[in-house]
Amino acid sequence: MTTLATTGHMDLSKVSAPLVRSALDELLKRYADGELVGLSCIAEGADSLFAEALLAAGGRLIAVIPSRDxxxxxxxxxxAQAFDRFVEAADQVLVMPYETAGRAAYEAANAVLLDRADRLVAVWDGTPPTGKGGGTADVVVRAREAGLPVDVVWPAGAERGAQGQSA
Structure with a gap:
């Protein structure tokens, strides 16, 4: 069994979504011979594209929700429709013990992702951490510090842009 966690940008441009999805499909083919489990916070953008690709590849989804609200x-x-669809499709839904979404809730969710994964899949343009915590680059840094292998997915032509363009 291989367990992959994902992190990535929410603000992928409309053009980038199909490029990223195709790259994720290719990446997940590496794990087609065994049982595949994926952890995702199923946020808009990269997280949802990963969940979509994982389910299409026959993997089992574990949704990690940062807070009750x-x-x-x-x-x-x-x-909302895609989010609800992923929650329904998930084998397991873990809701972090926070009433309100915020930095602590996101960091706790990211810690669960890294603790349970064999590898991290990062849909990441390489931008360094901002220091706000909880962002894609922060998760990549934490994974690498913990010795967790990281697969960076950023296909040629991908760019960040407006939200609302994902799965």
Whole structure:
């Protein structure tokens, strides 16, 4: 069994989403011979593209929700249907013990991702950490510090842009 966690940018451009999805499909083919489990916070953008690719590859999804109010406060109307679909499709849904979404909740969710994974899949443009914590680069840094292998996915032509363009 291989367990992959994901982190990535929420603000992928409309053009980037299919490029990233295709790159994720290719990456997941490496794990087609065994049982595949994926952990994702199923946020808009990269997290949802990963969840979509994982399910299409026959993998089992574990959704890690940062807080009890995450769906109501952080999920945009454009992403709500996809978010609900992923929650329904998940083999397991872990909700962090935080009432409100925020830095502590995101960091706790990211810690669960890294603790349970064999590898991290990062849809990441290489931008360094901002120091805010909980962002894609921060998760990559933590994974590497912990000795967790990281597969960076950033296909040619991918770019960041407006939110609301994902799965």
């Amino acid at each position: 995450y769906r109501g406060r952080q999920v945009t109307p454009a992403h």
